[in-house]
Amino acid sequence: MSLLEVEGLNSYYGDSHILFDVGMRVEENEVVALLGRNGAGKSTTLKSLMGVVRPRSGSVRLGGVEMVGRKSHAVARAGMQLVHEERRIFGSLNVEENLVLAGLTAPDRWPLERVYEMFPRLKERRTSRGTDLSGGEQQMLAIGRALIRAPRIVLLDEPFEGLAPVIVHDLVQACRTLADAGQTIVLVEQNLAATLALADRVYIINNGHIAHESTAAELRAQPEILHRYLGV
Numbered sequence: 318m319s320l321l322e323v324e325g326l327n328s329y330y331g332d333s334h335i336l337f338d339v340g341m342r343v344e345e346n347e348v349v350a351l352l353g354r355n356g357a358g359k360s361t362t363l364k365s366l367m368g369v370v371r372p373r374s375g376s377v378r379l380g381g382v383e384m385v386g387r388k389s390h391a392v393a394r395a396g397m398q399l400v401h402e403e404r405r406i407f408g409s410l411n412v413e414e415n416l417v418l419a420g421l422t423a424p425d426r427w428p429l430e431r432v433y434e435m436f437p438r439l440k441e442r443r444t445s446r447g448t449d450l451s452g453g454e455q456q457m458l459a460i461g462r463a464l465i466r467a468p469r470i471v472l473l474d475e476p477f478e479g480l481a482p483v484i485v486h487d488l489v490q491a492c493r494t495l496a497d498a499g500q501t502i503v504l505v506e507q508n509l510a511a512t513l514a515l516a517d518r519v520y521i522i523n524n525g526h527i528a529h530e531s532t533a534a535e536l537r538a539q540p541e542i543l544h545r546y547l548g549v
């Protein structure tokens with residue numbers, strides 16, 4: 318059994334059919350990337366896994382337990398954490414308060430120090446308010462808020478978007494450390510280089526259909542696939 322098993326997911330916004338029989342699996346300790354063009358359905362997939370968008374049909378099993386039909390906070394309590402594209406940190410609270418607050422309702426929790434080991438920059442900035450952080454620091458905090466809840470699997474929605482290359486480099490390093498420590502990650506990204514540097518396996522979604530599945534190494538060796546589905 319895989320840690321996450323997704324089968325036959327169909328999701329809609331109103332009458333618009335967005336995801337068509339999406340299936341994927343994620344093993345424990347794996348980093349799996351979901352790639353695709355703008356509007357292909359990547360964020361909708363993550364939201365459907367979390368119950369933020371309610372799939373009309375299909376199955377999302379975490380550790381063998383069905384998540385479809387549960388509210389998103391219940392999915393989070395079961396061990397899946399989504400780091401939204403828009404980060405959603407509390408600007409009026411400082412770094413440490415943001416982290417502590419995120420951990421409060423979690424059934425299981427990382428010690429603060431473990432988050433700080435992953436992101437030493439957050440420790441340096443522990444008394445700074447959310448609004449005073451740089452974009453990269455805000456992204457670290459958003460990921461830290463998910464990690465402190467000791468997730469079995471963390472879903473990252475475009476974590477590197479809009480950040481300077483040097484910051485992306487630091488974040489990729491932090492994600493690498495996280496992955497090496499055994500954290501299971503699902504990554505949605507436009508930044509192909511960063512994605513292929515992190516991912517073990519890759520799915521490509523095209524117009525709401527899974528169009529390709531391979532290891533990251535295999536995808537790197539298939540420029541025609543990259544060109545066809547990602548335009549690169």
Ligand SMILES: Nc1ncnc2c1ncn2[C@@H]1O[C@H](COP(=O)(O)OP(=O)(O)OP(=O)(O)O)[C@@H](O)[C@H]1O
Binds near residue numbers: 355356358
């Ligand atoms: N709340 C919404 N209501 C209606 N349609 C939506 C909504 N959110 C997304 N869509 C549409 O659903 C489709 C898939 O969007 P989604 O955000 O999942 O794509 P994506 O692959 O994550 O792309 P991006 O990289 O642009 O975020 C797009 O056609 C988008 O316009």
